[in-house]
């Protein structure tokens with residue numbers, strides 16, 4: 001009896017050990033199988049570094065890239081090919097953040113049962129969140145200038161438009177990318193660049209001021225065209241006279257925001273820049289974005305003043321800026337951004353609902369007071385412009401960020417036109433063209 005029991009026990013332990021080993025293997029296979037299948041040395045799906053299976057579609061099902069007869073085929077419209085270049089990726093893997101690279105496992109159609117191939121051997125299909133028609137509208141509106149146009153559905157986190165400019169037709173890649181025209185052309189500027197935010201950063205200083213200065217709305221400020229801070233001058237864009245905080249944002253008064261920055265102090269501004277997600281790297285469908293930067297200058301210094309109005313050493317990644325304004329639009333909650341069709345899985349509260357609502361109202365007032373409602377027909381627009389000095393005698397970058405209040409079209413946007421001059425004039429016009437295309441579909 002004892003012997004039988006012993007044997008049973010040892011057999012049982014053997015079975016248990018095998019089961020454990022097997023489950024470990026199954027676990028490893030399930031976790032890493034996707035990576036193993038999508039190694040570029042996997043000859044079945046890659047040819048000279050090119051992914052030779054899978055189809056990339058836009059949110060409406062338009063085919064942006066597929067494979068036919070062993071060749072990579074792109075959309076037939078050259079404007080769509082160019083405008084979706086960075087979203088889709090090129091044939092040679094130079095654009096590392098394109099769908100052909102990032103979503104390779106899904107395009108290969110890997111699944112744990114069938115291995116690397118889907119049964120029909122055509123690979124998988126990836127449906128992006130972007131609308132290629134909006135990308136084309138953004139491309140036309142940018143008219144060959146460098147920069148970024150991005151639109152997000154702030155209720156779902158889906159990026160519905162993502163244009164990085166300059167770009168090229170993937171059928172005719174440039175032979176020499178060292179010319180100024182092609183500077184940084186393989187980078188998706190939306191994900192992988194960081195820009196001086198200029199006056200768009202006043203929204204950060206405003207967020208801090210709204211939450212930290214109780215009598216902000218009771219105050220009257222005076223702008224005399226410049227303000228002395230620690231023996232140096234911060235100059236303004238005009239002489240705005242006696243104004244309240246609503247008008248100060250609407251005319252983008254440097255004097256008022258410089259004084260608020262000094263009053264709030266470097267620690268507070270740094271904390272808000274961090275908490276609003278503008279300094280660290282964020283993830284968009286698993287892709288790590290470029291970090292932004294906020295250097296805390298000494299309390300009371302003119303550098304601190306400039307840092308509160310988006311100059312000094314400030315820089316912001318466009319995706320992070322879009323997430324920030326989307327959070328304002330969405331009542332203080334920023335949805336996780338996604339490049340794939342369908343609502344994202346998570347969200348973060350970045351500010352109080354009451355703060356978000358106040359900022360939205362003020363951004364709407366900017367349009368009424370300064371940017372001109374007639375320039376944005378039919379849109380209930382909330383926006384902030386920026387004209388970011390970049391030095392070296394070059395024209396400043398033009399920025400325009402914000403959102404529309406529209407139940408059917410809950411869109412936030414970021415437009416950056418490099419060396420575009422005035423923010424609201426240049427970048428505002430691009431924003432209007434793309435938003436009109438989005439609303440009037």
Ligand SMILES: [Zn+2]
Pocket residue numbers: 223224225236237238239240252253254255256
């Ligand atoms: Zn002023």
